[in-house]
Amino acid sequence: MSGRYRIGKAFRFEAAHFLPGLPTGHQCSRLHGHSYTVEFVLTADRLVVPGFVTDFGDLAPVKQMIDSTLDHRLLNDALPVTPTSENVAAWLAGWFAEHVEPSLPGRLVSVRVSETQSSWAEFVLEER
Template identity: 65%
Template structure:
């Protein structure tokens, strides 16, 4: 048996993508209201019956606010600022900085640039 929880965060940021065909709209600087959804899982629940207390995920929200909100992602990331690579970056941050402090393990990170599209990263060995 496995339990899962998810929490959504959001931030606003700009970016542009290099290496696209001439005239591609994503080559121009533009912005999104990003939604980031994290999923944590556990085989057993901690007291009083949590995978992870949602409040314990606050440091991740603070990280997004400090380093990503109202920023140019091209200046923040060391990789092209695609949703796929942003999801991977955020997953690695959670694994290194937040996961050791909370009950449960990160299953996936999903990043949406719009209400109709998303990219998801699942760390190796954690397939759903």
């Protein structure tokens, strides 16, 4: 049987943001906070010993960056992009591709950012 393997690892952080440029009175234009969940999905055609896409322990730099850069921060000040979930997902994917992925056997497929339990945005990388 042929196919690909996929794994996902979720991280949580608390942060505030506001979204400029929205109509007056829009709830997201005001400063507010979320309990964010971010999920990184990786894929591989083959497993590495002992049978991993990537060892979850090798994703520790992601947790370290989230804790030091995003957790309990105002995302408008912490990020170089307007902090919509879509932009945060794309920024995290770029950071991961530059700082973490080169040392891993797995390849990043997508990053999903949830502001609430019922809403999320996802950045999906092109087939590579």
